[in-house]
Amino acid sequence: MTLQPMVRLNIMVVERCGGHITLLFSIWKESHLARLQGSRGAGLNIADGVEASVEFLSSNQPEIDAKLSSGSELDTPAGPTEDGQIHISVFAMDGSEMLDSGQIYIDLVEELREARLLKREDSYRIHVELELPTSQGFGMSAAGLIAVGRAFRTLTKKGAEEQFLRIAHRIERMNGSGLGDVLGISAKGVELRLEPGAPGSGGKAISFFTRQPILVAWQPEESRHTSKYIDDSVWQRSISKAGERSVNRLRLKDWTFERWADLMLESRNFAKASGLLEEEERKKMLALVQKEILRLDLQARVNVRLCMLGVSVSILPRRLDQPLLSDELDAIANALRAMGLGVRETQIK
Structure with missing residues (x-):
């Protein structure tokens, strides 16, 4: 059995997301639901952060075409179809490649597929460039997830912004990499986070600009x-x-x-x-x-x-x-x- 030729149409989108600095916070992570975990606190959004590009590469076709029986027997659905490949490269602010930093973007793609915001059969190339160091309080993981999410949304024209923000927040909590950065970034400006959680799912923040x-x-x-x-x-x-x-x-x-x-x-x-x-x-x-x-x-x-x-x-x-x-x-x-x-x-x- 041979795979059908793949449809190929290269399209690329570039998006940005600035970083986030938390100045004070409290920890709220006891809920079993990641969307309700987070922090109360205050901080500010900054222009420098992450630039990400997402390029659509191809779409896998079913190994077996669908067959219609005209009522004489059961129809045969198309399938199976292999999941598309995801190619990820992440670069630090000095231009060096960060070889072990792609997992959160793999998690993002899987969450978007589960939410039917991406087709499983589609292949993409994700390229991420950081403008500030990681693990220094500048919200680089949240900014990266949001930038890549924005690129996927622009590319596919699917979903609402809050859906992508909620998924980014959930991945932050799954990886223990952030509490309130996604909520803070969603508020923009200088924010006060009044309630913990993801944007639109319990999290509440106000801001001035x-x-x-x-x-x-x-x-x-x-x-x-x-x-x-x-x-x-x-x-x-x-x-x-x-x-x-x-x-x-x-x-x-x-x-x-x-x-x-x-x-x-x-x-x-x-x-x-x-x-x-x-x-x-x-x-x-x-x-x-x-x-x-x-x-x-x-x-x-x-x-x-x-x-x-x-x-x-x-x-x-x-x-x-x-x-x-x-x-x-x-x-x-x-x-x-x-x-x-x-x-x-x-x-x-």
Whole structure:
């Protein structure tokens, strides 16, 4: 028995998704349903993230054609049909290929097939380029899943955006790689996550919008996987206690541009109260960045906040009506690079 020729029509779509930085959070992962797990918290969306392309390659045909019997006997359905092949390549921000980073995209394709948003017989090539490091608190896994999901949706014209977001959130929870990044990205801007869960399935977030140039910086030799903290009962208690206090204070008033100072205060309080600031690598890095900003005499212009849960920081304006200037950002970036830190300029978006 031989396979029928495959139909071939190459079509490619490119989509982007910016990253996400969590500044404070609490952990909600006890539900048996992944769509109801997640976090309450607050954070911000950034322009730099992931660019993904999805290319349709071919569609497998049934090994046996359907036969109609004209009523004399039972019809013979077509089949079987082999699943299409999925070719995945993921590249880090330095251009090197990340050979063991494709599983979440395999999971995504399988979930989309189960939801009948993709045909099982279709083959695709997925190409993912990261603009920031993984496991440093920049939401790269969520951004990658959303970017690839957007590309599939544009390509197939199937499904609603919320369906793809719910699937991305579920895969994040299946892999222990994120709690609230998908919900935060769906809210855009500077968000306050009021209820845990996937967008449209229990998760609730509000946001305000501002465009601000900022810096993100990280310790290249370090990384932290989210599961190290959210699967540890001691960390879970200390993080959730501190996070709930901060969220409860932040939700008391309307979430607008004027709440920036409150967010800066609560993110600092959370870092201390949760114990995350006391980890030696974070403490050392934060002190190093603050020392350089003091040397540059920019302490009155800048807030430095930890990015949860990496060994990384975001360098933010003290006031949203006084954005950081290009020469200020350049001076800070050059100083931090000289100290051996990774640095990238981006925008709150």
